[in-house]
Amino acid sequence: MSPPGHPLRVAYVLLREPSYSETFITSEIDAVRSAGADVEVFVASDGDRLAELRQVVRTALGHPLRTLADVRALGMSYLPRAVLAAAHAARLAGPIAAFGPDVVHTHFVNLPTAIATLVGRRSGIPVTAMAHAADFLLDRNGGALDRRLRLLSHLFVISKAAAGQLTERGVSLSAIPHGVVRAAFDGEMVEPQPRPPDGVTRLVTVARLVEKKGVDTALDAVARLIQIGVSVRYDVYGDGPLRATLEERTRALRLTDVVTFHGSVSHRAATAGLVGADAAVLPCRRAADGDLDGIPVFLMEAASRGVPVVTTMVSGIPELIGPFGGWQVPPDDPDALADAVHQLIHSPGEGQRRAHRLAARLRDEFSPALQARRLLAEWSRLARGGAWT
Structure with a gap:
């Protein structure tokens, strides 16, 4: 623990290094x-x-009683993930204790939270976690999820919608201290680059390429726009298990001259693809397996x-876009x-106004500095409150 008057010390527990999408x-x-x-x-x-x-074998054989206690804390229905969490926690507990944090924090309420809560139980340090979407929407064990979250000192959710989704999954949020902290965006705010009108509407x-992104819906919408005489170009950046299916749909809709699948590209190339675009299109949906953005x-x-x-x-x-x-x-x-899209094409001034409002909301509500203040306010309260229970 940090002495009074010293910077708050925060230990982030991550399952792995953050990926491109994290x-x-x-x-x-x-x-x-x-x-x-710190x-x-x-x-x-x-x-x-x-x-x-x-590591699992060493932990289970070397410390069987502690491993059993960890498994019981997470719930016997969580096997074998509980045993894996216990092994990771056993390896991390020493280095984290040496750092001496005031709070342990993690992202995603599946295995990373299981690990973090076990570290907290060993060290008596408050533990917090951030719930996103797929990390709990694809969890079929609602009872173990609820049990895991009850071990937290505080739960952060990225949206009010996520809180509702957790409740639908059987989590008793009324018994779990929680609040909204957004997934921060720290990208550069870039002035839009107008492009000369060429009569072609460029969608990006x-x-x-997975079900929840709804790219098939976008392809069908492009086909309808062409049917009513709109000249369209649709660029899709990204790859995934549905690429072949979506390319086949493109051929069936006779859109091969209109739609380009660029495949997996760098972040720089993907964002460059937005330059000069008339609209960013993402018709998200809930997938058949429950996955959702x-x-x-x-x-x-x-x-x-x-x-x-x-x-969509x-x-x-809707919490990002606003009304x-x-x-x-x-x-x-x-x-x-x-x-x-047709409305946007015929009302470019309205498109600019809405884009301006969205950029302002991004700066105001999703800035990293604001999320840091929200996190630190709760972490400071937990640090002042003493040991984790």
């Missing part, structure tokens, strides 16, 4: 450091499955560049999506 974690860490906290990051896994297995999507980073990237967005009213997206920050339509409705 830049909000590094943005948050940088902002927390900039706000004056931060150390502890990564549980380097991806070596054999090394993980050895940057997304992993939280607040897509792509929409934030578009907002930061002044590109109007056309998306699902999950936390007048873009066009929002029901999911799985290509006619409504095409109509929204």
